[in-house]
Amino acid sequence: MEIAIISGKGGTGKSSISAAFATLNGNVVLADCDVDAAxxxxxxxxxxxxxxxxxxxxxxxINYDLCTGCGLCINYCRFDAISDKKDKVIISxxxxxxxxxxSRICPENAINMIPNDKSRLYSGSFRNGRMVYxxxxxxxxxxxxxxxxxxxxxxxxxxENGIGTIxxxxxxxxxxxxISTITGVDKVVIVTEPTISGLHDMKRTVGIVKKxxxxxxxxxxxxxxxxxxGRQIEDWxxxxxxxxxxxxxxxxxxxxxxxxxxxxxxxxxxxxxSNKIKIIWKKILNQKK
Amino acid sequence: xFKIAIASGKGGTGKTFVATNIFYTLMSNQIDAVLVDCDAEAPNxxxxxxVKLNSAIEVTHLVPVIDxxxxxxxxxxxxxxxxxxIFMLPPSKIINVIEDxxxxxxxxxxxxxxxxxSEKPFPLGNVTSYSYNNxxxxxxxxxNIGVMSPVSVIxxxxxxxxxxxxxxxxxxPPGTSCPFIQTVEQSDYVILVTEPTPFxxxxxxxxxxxxxxxxxxxxxxxxxxxxxxxxxxxxLDDENIPLLLEIPYKKEIAELYSTGKLVSESDPFFGxxxxxxxxNILKQNGNSNNKR
Numbered sequence: 001m002e003i004a005i006i007s008g009k010g011g012t013g014k015s016s017i018s019a020a021f022a023t024l025n026g027n028v029v030l031a032d033c034d035v036d037a038a039x040x041x042x043x044x045x046x047x048x049x050x051x052x053x054x055x056x057x058x059x060x061x062i063n064y065d066l067c068t069g070c071g072l073c074i075n076y077c078r079f080d081a082i083s084d085k086k087d088k089v090i091i092s093x094x095x096x097x098x099x100x101x102x103s104r105i106c107p108e109n110a111i112n113m114i115p116n117d118k119s120r121l122y123s124g125s126f127r128n129g130r131m132v133y134x135x136x137x138x139x140x141x142x143x144x145x146x147x148x149x150x151x152x153x154x155x156x157x158x159x160e161n162g163i164g165t166i167x168x169x170x171x172x173x174x175x176x177x178x179i180s181t182i183t184g185v186d187k188v189v190i191v192t193e194p195t196i197s198g199l200h201d202m203k204r205t206v207g208i209v210k211k212x213x214x215x216x217x218x219x220x221x222x223x224x225x226x227x228x229x230g231r232q233i234e235d236w237x238x239x240x241x242x243x244x245x246x247x248x249x250x251x252x253x254x255x256x257x258x259x260x261x262x263x264x265x266x267x268x269x270x271x272x273x274s275n276k277i278k279i280i281w282k283k284i285l286n287q288k289k
Numbered sequence: 290x291f292k293i294a295i296a297s298g299k300g301g302t303g304k305t306f307v308a309t310n311i312f313y314t315l316m317s318n319q320i321d322a323v324l325v326d327c328d329a330e331a332p333n334x335x336x337x338x339x340v341k342l343n344s345a346i347e348v349t350h351l352v353p354v355i356d357x358x359x360x361x362x363x364x365x366x367x368x369x370x371x372x373x374x375i376f377m378l379p380p381s382k383i384i385n386v387i388e389d390x391x392x393x394x395x396x397x398x399x400x401x402x403x404x405x406x407s408e409k410p411f412p413l414g415n416v417t418s419y420s421y422n423n424x425x426x427x428x429x430x431x432x433n434i435g436v437m438s439p440v441s442v443i444x445x446x447x448x449x450x451x452x453x454x455x456x457x458x459x460x461x462p463p464g465t466s467c468p469f470i471q472t473v474e475q476s477d478y479v480i481l482v483t484e485p486t487p488f489x490x491x492x493x494x495x496x497x498x499x500x501x502x503x504x505x506x507x508x509x510x511x512x513x514x515x516x517x518x519x520x521x522x523x524x525l526d527d528e529n530i531p532l533l534l535e536i537p538y539k540k541e542i543a544e545l546y547s548t549g550k551l552v553s554e555s556d557p558f559f560g561x562x563x564x565x566x567x568x569n570i571l572k573q574n575g576n577s578n579n580k581r
């Protein structure tokens with residue numbers, strides 16, 4: 001079973017909750033799909049057994065020995081990436097989308113496409129099973145392809161090691177990396193917080209989850225920050241058919257556990273939050289789709 | 290015009306909190322300011338202000354429409370497409386455009402030798418301009434649900450900035466990939482907001498490396514100071530990175546923020562601290578003020 005934890009808004013507690021889920025059962029495969037800001041490795045210090053190079057697209061680079069400065073590529077580029085500066089055609093690495101069109105239409109064959117090869121996928125073991133995570137190199141396009149690779153690797157690892165549960169810690173937002181994280185999973189857990197931003201982003205997240213027709217569970221984290229906002233979220237969920245799996249209060253112990261490189265359930269198994277997380281996890285695991 | 294981007298690697302560290310409070314403080318000190326919410330996947334800044342709608346534009350890109358009567362199923366468009374957005378089964382005479390995957394680059398139109406490809410606009414999101422306190426001052430980038438990348442909508446929002454003077458505050462998306470780069474690239478200075486936790490520090494390091502690589506000036510605000518440990522301060526000291534402000538962790542701040550209220554409105558001291566941060570940035574980086 002694949003379970004994805006996502007949130008829309010960042011910083012609601014996805015990774016802390018994923019870390020707790022990953023240390024409750026016996027063996028799990030834990031996949032960190034937040035390839036733009038992977039953090040779970042900080043808690044679990046996995047032993048790397050495999051490192052795979054990930055090519056995140058290409059960038060166009062001009063060979064000035066061949067370029068005649070005709071400017072044809074400027075007219076064809078739809079990403080405003082190519083411009084004429086002081087009689088020299090320049091490609092902005094930041095704006096280039098890697099579509100190859102300029103390299104195809106250049107009459108002098110003066111444009112080369114260079115692969116972005118600085119991103120990595122890692123897999124290995126951690127104290128409660130196997131771990132897979134991706135690290136996107138800064139500035140590269142987070143297209144979701146690396147997330148797909150992480151998930152493929154996680155599935156393969158689960159199969160090879162006879163592990164039944166895969167936990168996917170998702171990225172923030174609702175774009176391609178999130179879509180790649182949730183497509184085809186068995187269950188989605190949405191972590192929100194009772195703030196005006198949390199509510200707004202949660203609605204957009206539910207929108208994307210519904211688009212893919214996935215069973216969703218909601219956790220209201222830091223629920224005591226604003227009780228009445230929490231009620232608004234509950235009401236909205238009831239009206240929209242989203243199951244509330246549980247609510248967790250704010251506590252500094254979450255940060256203390258993180259500093260000790262432990263999940264909350266490892267750091268203090270009998271704490272109120274740990275007990276609540278155990279109940280939530282059971283509910284999510286056991287409920288039929 | 291001087292543009293300050295508010296960014297962070299890790300989500301939820303307080304980017305929007307800082308951006309909205311800086312904007313409010315500037316406005317209430319009669320300094321011309323524009324706030325642009327560039328977090329198009331999760332735009333939240335406008336909710337903190339009593340705004341009036343000014344104008345809205347739809348952001349689109351062009352996707353191909355294939356005329357199967359003219360198409361010879363030669364496969365050249367499929368070969369040119371670098372995004373796997375053209376699905377083709379020549380024996381069954383099937384050719385489809387997967388619009389969600391298309392980046393709108395136009396390569397397929399160029400590839401087609403049979404004039405079988407035309408184009409139509411595909412909606413990506415909206416850029417909405419609002420006025421606040423009777424001045425044209427808030428711009429929101431909002432990507433449509435189901436769209437893959439927010440970059441086009443972010444670019445369009447930044448293009449909507451009409452003023453030439455004053456200060457523009459860009460509320461950046463999280464992370465260090467394309468959406469973040471698109472936002473900070475447009476700025477004269479970047480304020481990184483972090484929190485004093487291991488996750489906060491790890492993502493801060495990544496943001497710092499990225500900003501150094503693209504030669505941006507930046508400083509750091511530590512939000513929720515006192516919550517975790519002192520490793521972030523030690524890192525800033527070691528790397529000689531300016532610590533602009535520490536905002537202490539207080540439950541009251543979290544409560545106020547949760548209701549959509551601005552702390553600088555009820556706590557003038559906090560407003561003054563933010564104003565001092567901006568004034569210092571301007572003093573030290575004022576030369577680039579007239580760059581554009």
